[in-house]
Amino acid sequence: MQLNKSKTISIRPISPFNFDATFFKPDHFTTDDHIYEKGVRWQTMNWEGQMLGIKYEDASPGIKVTVFSIQEPTFEFIESLKNEIIYRYNLNLDLDEFYKLAIKDKLLDIAINELIGMRPGHPSSLYEYLIIGIILQNASVRRSIQMFRNLLSNYGTELEFDGKKLLCLWDIGRFSKIDEQELRDLKIGYRAKSIIKIDQQFSQGLINEFELRGKDLITQKKTLLALYGVGPATVWYLLFDVFHHWEVFEHISPWEHKLYSRLFFNKELLPVEKLMKYINKFGKYKHLAVHYLWEKMWWDRHNGTTFDWLEKEIRI
DNA sequence: CATCAGGGCCCTG
DNA sequence: CAGGGCCCTGAT
Structure with a gap:
C-alpha cells in the first residue's frame, strides 16, 4: 500500500532530550515494522483505524515528525496523533527530579551521563504490546523474533512510504474468524490461544486502553491480569512501558535476575532481596533507574562493547 | 539420536 | 499453593 499523503509536525520535548x-x-x-538509523526512525502505526508511516527525525532541540497516510488527515486526526506520540515516548516527562536523586548513585550517574535526556517509552499500543508480551513468554529472543515476524508477515499490511517498505500491525478483531490451528501453523504454539482471546476481548470492547490510562495503578493491574495469558511477568512490562509507572518494580524473571546481578554488582547471581534493596533506593523512580542501567548496557553492546555474560543470555 | 530449559501462564488437585 | 503441561528450538 502506497502512502502518498504526508504532513509534517514538530514536537519540542522538555529539555534535556536525547533523540x-x-x-x-x-x-x-x-x-519489520521499523527501521532506525542515527537521528532517524521510520515506524508504522495503526492509529484510529488508519495505517500510517511515521518518520521521526532528530531536529535538535526538537523532533520533526512526518506522517504518511493514504487519506488526507484531518486537523483533529493530526492533533490526536501528536498527543499520542507525546504520550508513548514520554516527550513531556520532566526528568529533573529523577536526575537529582540519581546523582547520589555512582552507577546510575554514569548511565545518566551517557544517556542524558533519554525517555522511557514504547512505540506500541496496549493491544500490540500484549501480542509482543505473549510471544516473549517461555521463549528465547530468537524465537520471539521469529513469532513476531510470522504474525506480521501473515496478518500485517505492507506500507510504502519515504522510500521504505515496512509492515503495519493489523486491526483489532483480526483473529475473530481465524482458528487456533492457523496460528499454530505459524509456530506460535500454545500462545495462539492467548492471542485469539485477547484480540476477542479488545474487539468486544471489554478493555479500553485510553480509559484504563485514567485509572489508578491497582485497577490497571487487576484489569490487565484478568486478560487471558497475562501474568505477573507481562504485567510488569506493561505497567512500565505502556502505563508509565516509574515506581513499580516487583518482579524479577530468571534471566533478568542473572543480568541485574552482573549489572548492579558484577556478580554472577545474588539473592533477589539484595537486588531489590539496591533498586528500592530509587523510590518512586525505581523502575526508571533500572531502565537507565539496563539501556546503558544495551547501548554499550550496540556500540561494540562485548559482555560475555550478556551474550550467553540473549542468544539472538 | 534423546532430552531439556527457555524473557510464563493456566488449570487442576 | 504446588506442580504439570504446553509449542518450538537450539544447546548439550
Whole structure:
C-alpha cells in the first residue's frame, strides 16, 4: 500500500532530550515494522483505524515528525496523533527530579551521563504490546523474533512510504474468524490461544486502553491480569512501558535476575532481596533507574562493547 | 539420536 | 499453593 499523503509536525520535548536513546532501544526486538538509523526512525502505526508511516527525525532541540497516510488527515486526526506520540515516548516527562536523586548513585550517574535526556517509552499500543508480551513468554529472543515476524508477515499490511517498505500491525478483531490451528501453523504454539482471546476481548470492547490510562495503578493491574495469558511477568512490562509507572518494580524473571546481578554488582547471581534493596533506593523512580542501567548496557553492546555474560543470555 | 530449559501462564488437585 | 503441561528450538 502506497502512502502518498504526508504532513509534517514538530514536537519540542522538555529539555534535556536525547533523540537516539528515546527512539531506539537496542533491546527491543520487534522487526519489520521499523527501521532506525542515527537521528532517524521510520515506524508504522495503526492509529484510529488508519495505517500510517511515521518518520521521526532528530531536529535538535526538537523532533520533526512526518506522517504518511493514504487519506488526507484531518486537523483533529493530526492533533490526536501528536498527543499520542507525546504520550508513548514520554516527550513531556520532566526528568529533573529523577536526575537529582540519581546523582547520589555512582552507577546510575554514569548511565545518566551517557544517556542524558533519554525517555522511557514504547512505540506500541496496549493491544500490540500484549501480542509482543505473549510471544516473549517461555521463549528465547530468537524465537520471539521469529513469532513476531510470522504474525506480521501473515496478518500485517505492507506500507510504502519515504522510500521504505515496512509492515503495519493489523486491526483489532483480526483473529475473530481465524482458528487456533492457523496460528499454530505459524509456530506460535500454545500462545495462539492467548492471542485469539485477547484480540476477542479488545474487539468486544471489554478493555479500553485510553480509559484504563485514567485509572489508578491497582485497577490497571487487576484489569490487565484478568486478560487471558497475562501474568505477573507481562504485567510488569506493561505497567512500565505502556502505563508509565516509574515506581513499580516487583518482579524479577530468571534471566533478568542473572543480568541485574552482573549489572548492579558484577556478580554472577545474588539473592533477589539484595537486588531489590539496591533498586528500592530509587523510590518512586525505581523502575526508571533500572531502565537507565539496563539501556546503558544495551547501548554499550550496540556500540561494540562485548559482555560475555550478556551474550550467553540473549542468544539472538 | 534423546532430552531439556527457555524473557510464563493456566488449570487442576 | 504446588506442580504439570504446553509449542518450538537450539544447546548439550
